Structures are given as C-alpha cells and as structure tokens.
Amino acid sequence: MKEETLLSINGVSVAFKINGEFYTAIDDVSLELHRDEVLAIVGESGSGKSTLATTVIGLHNMNATQVTGEINFQGKEILELSEDEFNDIRGDEMGMIFQDPLAALNPLIRIGDQIKESLDVHSDMTEDQKQARVHELLDQVGIPHPERVAKQFPHQLSGGMRQRIIIAIAIANKPQLIIADEPTTALDVTIQAQILDLLKDIQRENHAGIILITHDLGVVAEVADTVAVMYAGEIVEQAPVETLFNNPKHPYTRSLLRAMPTIDSESDELYVVEGAVPSIKDMDRNSDLFAPRIPWTKPDVGHPVLKEIAPNHYVRGESWREFKFKDEL
C-alpha cells in the first residue's frame, strides 16, 4: 500500500492553556495517511485521539491552544494557513464526522439547509443544483424519502438517521480526507455496521483517506488498514492492522486487546487495565507514562522513544520486551 501521501503529520505537539499555564496534550506525534487508506487511532478516553483530530481540521480555540510541528495536507502546510484560507479547505477538501449525532446538528435548522450550508460555502452551484445535490447526498447515505427528510428538523429523526446526516454533511463536497471521530459510538450494533459500510463505500468512490478515531477495537479490525495506539498524548505503537492484532508488542496495546471480550474466552471476568490515563496536569513527560499502570514491570528509564522494530511496526520504549501480564508471572 504505497500510494500517494495525503496527509503527513510531523512532530506535532499540542498544549492547552489551563489557568494561564500550558499543558501538553499531544506530544510529538507523527503519522502518515495515504489515499484509500483507513488509519485508525485508538486509545482510552483522555489519550488525545480527539485532540489530534481537532488539530488536523483546525478547530481548536487558538486563544488557549499552542500547536507546534508540521501538518502537510496535499502539499499545503495547514498550520501556517490563515483562518480564511483554512475555511476554504475545511468542509471542502476535508470533512469531519462527529460522534454525538444528537448534539452535532443545529436543532433550529432544517436538515436540508444544514447539508446545503457546506455547498453554500464551497461551491458555485445554483440553488436548484444544490437542492438536487442535497437529495442525492441523502440518498447516498441511505435516507429514504430525501425530499421529505430535507424539510424535517433534527429532532424528528432517529439517532442512526442523524448520524447519516452528519456523514452527508461531511462528504457534501467530496473531501479527500474524512476525519471520523467515534462515528459509531452512539449507535447500536446493527446500525454501526451499516454506517461503517457506508464510510467504506464513500471512501472507495472518492479515493479518500480516512482517519478513524475510536476506542472500539472491533470496529478497527473491521475497517482499518493501519492502526496507531495512543496513550497520554503520544503514540505507543503503530502497525498495519494484521500485525497489530496478531503480534502486538507494547504493554498498552496488549492490555487493550486483552480487555476486549471474545466469544470463546474461558474466563467469566473481563480483563481490566487498572488505573486511568493521568490528567494532563499530572503528566511527567520525562518518564515512562504507562508504567504506573503495570507496576510489576520494570519501567523504561527517562522518556521512552518510538522505534521501528519491524517494517512499518513502531513500538515505544524497550520495556515491552520483558512485559508479562500479572497472571503469567
């Protein structure tokens, strides 16, 4: 899969200002995304996945955020763009799908108009063409009776339908990059599968790249090509999807995979990774950040670095070489 690079994130760090001081939320992240590729970013809540996505589409409140590093999107250094220049790209060449379909639509505006807004900003179609495109999009995301639904308000639709509307908004201008932030979290399992299929279809059609943010490893196994596992704002392991599932290295990745319930598991109890991601105020960036959650393992000294241990397989630090689960000791 060596195709055209769509997006390359280079040494990006993000810090938020809290009570006048900056705290690092994303630390030196580098990633690449190609056309036709689905890059999944996984991790617990608080691991920085959404922050990273928000950085790529430039939606941080810049008064309280500091972003360093480089993000190159189709040859443009997007961190150097002005707000107006970025607005030309947002919603046109890149679209974002949000996780909460209940809150992500404006309750006072008709569905059709909310989709049309994307076209209003970026295209020079006539009103009739835009109307036709809105119906076409609704049809494409699998909404029956597009003409009728376009005139409805968000509260009149079900959660699954609203999620489809959000997708229709994100893909209105056939973006090259789709960022999907937990697109299926709020939906039940059957709808989840439909939404994932839909995303795949859209991707094939536009040869788009997708960044899929999720904490659902089942979803990852189903659709991703490459997986980056994030913990405390940094990537701890990155690999093609088969490698990651068959040969996970980092203790965090292994813990996550082990915590996944399986049908043929002999145990009645789910595996739990004790503790939680530290708050960004308490992170010591000069240490092995995951070590406190596996206290029986000897931590890396200083701040562990990401190393390529096999082609395209990156793992942070060295402690993984000796890591065993508690019950394997």
Add this chain to the structure above:
Amino acid sequence: MWKTIIRRVLIMIPQIVILSVLVFVLAKLMPGDPFSGTIGPNTDPKQIEALKRAAGLFDPWYVQYWHWIVNLFHGNLGQSYTLKQPVTTVLGNRIGNTVWLSLLSLIVSYAVAIPLGMTSGRHDGSRRDRGIAIFNYFTFGLPTFVVFLLGLYFFGYQLNWFPTSGTVSINASGFFAEASSRLYHMLLPGALAGILGTTSTIQYLRSEIIDAKSQDYVRTARSKGVPTSKVYSRHIFRNSLLPIAAFAGFQITGLIGGSVVIEQVFSYPGMGQLFITAITSRDYSVVTAIVLFTGILALFGSLLSDIILSLVDPRIRIE
C-alpha cells in the same frame, strides 16, 4: 403551528377565571371600605349602613363576585368611589399612556441590551466584556427612583432638554403635533426605564452565547468551513435568542408593573400612578380593575412568549 396556538389560547380561559376570583377575593380582604374615609364623624351609622347595603357590601362574596363578573361582560367595571366616574373612563384615559410608555422602554431596552449582550458573549473576558459588566452593575445596583430623580433633575430641569411632567403639551394640535409631543414627553422616562431594564437581557444573552459557542452543532458548522461571522449570525445568535424571546412576553408585564415608580416621579398620568392613588383611597373598583387588567396582560404576555417560541423553535410545535 395553529394547533399549538389554539391549544395555548384555550388554556388561557380557566387561567382568566381563576385570576378573576383571586383578584376579587384579594380586594375584599383589604381592610377598610370606601365609605370610611369620605364620611364625616357625625354621620348617622344607620345611614352609612344603608349606603353599604346599597353598594351590595353585605351580600355574600360569591353574589358580589357574580354581579361584578356580569357587569364586567357588559363593559361595566363599576363606579370609582373617589373619582365619581365610571372606572372604564378613568382607566381608558390612562391605559394608553402606560402602554405606550412601556412599549417605548421595552424597545429601548432591547435596542440597548441585544447588541451589548452579543458583544459581551462573543468576546467574553475581553475589555469590552468587562466594560459591559460594569454597566450592568450600575443598572442593576442603582435604585430606580434615584436614577429617575437624577435624570429628571439633570435632563429636565438643568439642561431643559425634556419636559418634566405630563404626557402632551396643551398647545399641540393636529395628529402629528400631538403624536410627536407625546413621544417627546415619553422619551426621558422611557429611555431611563429601558436602560435600567437591560440587565437581565444582557446577562441571559451573554451566558447563552458563551454556552452556545461550545455546542457541538457550532463545531459542525465550523467544520463545514463557514466563516466565523456567519457561524455567529446563523448558528450562535439565533439559538441564543430563544430564551430572550421566551422572556419577552413577561418583560411587558414587568414594565407595566414597574411604571408605578416612574409615573410617580415624572408626574405621568398612567395606570401606575392611578394604582397608588386607588389603593390609598380604598377605591376597590379601580384597584380590582387594574389588577385584573395587569393579570390578563401577564397571561397574554406568556401567550405571546409561547407563540414566539413555537415560531422560532421547531421542537415545541405540535405537528
């Protein structure tokens, strides 16, 4: 849409009935009666009793209530005991004055509060926001009568910019001259009352906007590449004005209630002034009429709020 409005109007009927009973009973509970102040100490008690009997004051309360309601439907609110005129005449002269004054101050209030609230919410924490907060402390903290008196003294007596009493000058003849003279008389009290009434609107709007800014649908709008100014006008302000719209109806009644002080200070012959006089002289029929009128106005205010809300918010319409 119509279903919502019709349903809402029907709900008002029992509300008005309950209101009228309450108003009537409360008026009856007031100590004293209209004759105790007007009759000399040498009047024969029998004669007083006869007068009271003729006025129906010895009938059971529901009989009195029934008479009152029947008369009400005939447009007869009774006779003012002290002014010796039909209540409708007494009120009729003054309702217009008060309503116009209230309307003017409401317009001033929104004209000042909405832009200030929007600025404050959009640029929260900025120097402008802090300036507006200081303005708010003043309008909220200063006692209204002090502001009215100072305004009257300064703009009325010292600078002579505005008339100091009344509703219209005597030599204004012709529709246009009269209308402009009336407006001129209302301008100072209306503007002062309006500015003092901005506090809650500004604060509401400010916090609504700050709240709306972090809503997911605003992020969705921004992710479409919609320019910031348009995100504000189309997504943030519109949604933030909802509670203000909901409040508008009630604001109207508040202003009419608030006109008591301003009419007194500016010697403006409106209902507020009449209300005070009527209460102190135990003029039941006038008091009940005014209370009933303000009560009904409050009900209409909330009806208006609901209609405005159902117009702007699709979620509360009954389809």
